[in-house]
Amino acid sequence: MLPLLAQGHLIPFLALARQIQQTTPSFKITIATTPLNIQLLKHHHIHNHIHFAELPLNPNAENTEKPPLDGILKLCQASLISKIKEQEGYPPLSYISVWSNLPHINSDSDKFSVQPFPQDYKFSSCHMPRYLREANGSNDWSRFLVSQLSLSMKSDGWICNTVEEVETLGLDLLRKYIHLPIWSLGPLRPLPLKGKETSMASDEECIEWLNLKDQRSVLCICFGSQNTISTCQMMALAEGLEKSETSFIWVVRPPLGFDINGEFNAHEWLPKGFEERIKNAQKGLLVHQWGPQMKILSHKSIAAFVSHCGWNSVLESLSCGVPIIGWPLAAEQAYNAKMLDEELGVGVILTATVESVVSNEEVKNVTEMVMDQESVMGKEMKGKKN
Structure with a gap:
């Protein structure tokens, strides 16, 4: 197994490894990843039949305590692309000229359609992260993705961490497009990975607080382990939550431009006195760095989830019957949020990307609309939670 190096990809791969091991104990399973990721995975009790193989990186990377994902990818990219090019039948780089015909580049409006989706199925450029809007085929991400997709088309089939009933349209179009077998194995929901920030004490604090509600x-508010919002957005979110008088549990990380794994400075990035007010009023709980997301989402007091709509978070929320207020930030998250809103009817998009301007009034209105179990939207989402 060779997952992408981000933690969000390690989680489902580890879950799949465990499922295979349980059903076929004679198999020897090896997960190939970086030394730092192996340390993370070894925090768990892993069966003897699940092994690890270290991926060699630039020696300088090993001296970095927590190299960011984009840094790791840049270190790996040159060697990956050179090896992929050696594969027989790898398309020449002229293949990336098709990027110049991307529909969002040629569209005169924010809305655009994508083949083979139906023409009335529109996507929004403003919901896409900057690197997708500006992709032209020659940048690093374009080259990396073209190489990966080209090789995946040579496989015997695809295994997807999804559910047929959830992604009916997407799976149907994908099968017709790639002409390969696709097996949906989801939802793969293992225990959350434990880093050094996680402790049983923080788990207990969260659950004890929720038990009082x-x-x-x-x-519940969480933007994942690799994503964060801007300082202005963080301020607006906090102000909107106070205005709505909604009880909340918020997993906070430093905003964009700061070390996401660094110490959280509430006095600088949140309204003055915010943390003290919500604590004294028992209205909110700030969880620093990491929280037991599955335990939180499955708790009876949780009514909705403000999420970046990373796929692991989407599956966890759907599995717990919790509607989502979408705030997509990167990767495919905008498309996940769109599906939750327009296809499944269990989500609504508040805003998108770290560049958007969101007001505290917008936060207040959307929060109240989703949290109100008697509103039209509240009733519809509640009716679909099963």
């Missing part, structure tokens, strides 16, 4: 009265 009424059923379906609390909003």
Whole structure:
């Protein structure tokens, strides 16, 4: 198994490894990843039949305590692309000229359609992260993705961490497009990975706080392990939450431009006195760096989830019957949020990307609309939670 190096990809791969090991104990399973990721995975009790192989990186990377994902990818990229080019039948780089015909580049409006989706199925450029909007085929990400997709088309089939009933349209179009077998194995939901920031004490604090709240009265907020929002957005989110008077549990990380794994400075990045007010009023709980997301989402007091709509978070939220307020930030998250809103009817998009301007009034209105179990949207989402 060779997952992408980000933690969000390690989680489902580890879950799949465990499932294979349980059903076929004679198999020897090896997960190939970086030394730092192996240390992370070894925090778990892993069966003897699940092994690890270290991927060699630039020696300088090993001296970095927590190299960022983009840094790791740049270190690996040159060697990956050179090896991929050696594969028989690898398309020449002129293949990337098709990027100049991307529909969002040629569209005169923010809305655009994508083949083979139906023409009335529109996507929004403003919901796409900057690197996708500006991709032209010659940048690093374009070259990396073209090489990966080209090789994947040579496989015997695809295994997807999804559910047929959830992605009916997408899976149908994908099968017709790639002409390969596709097996949906989801949702793969293992125990959350434990880093050094996680402790049983923080788990207990979260659950004890939630136990004091009424059923379906609390909003969960988390933007994942690799994503964060801007300082202005963080301020607007906090102000909107106070205005709505909604109870919430918020996993906070430093905003864009700061070390995402660094210490959180509430006095600088949140409204003055915010943390003290919500604590004294028992209205909110700030969880620094990491929280037990599955335990939180499955708690009876949780009514909705403000999420970046990373796929692991989407599956966890759907599995727990919790509607999502989408705030996509990167990768395919905008498309996940769109599906939750327009296809499944269990989500609504508040805003998108770290560049958007969101007001505290927007946060207040959307929060109240989703949290209100008697509103039209609240009733519809509640009716679909099973």
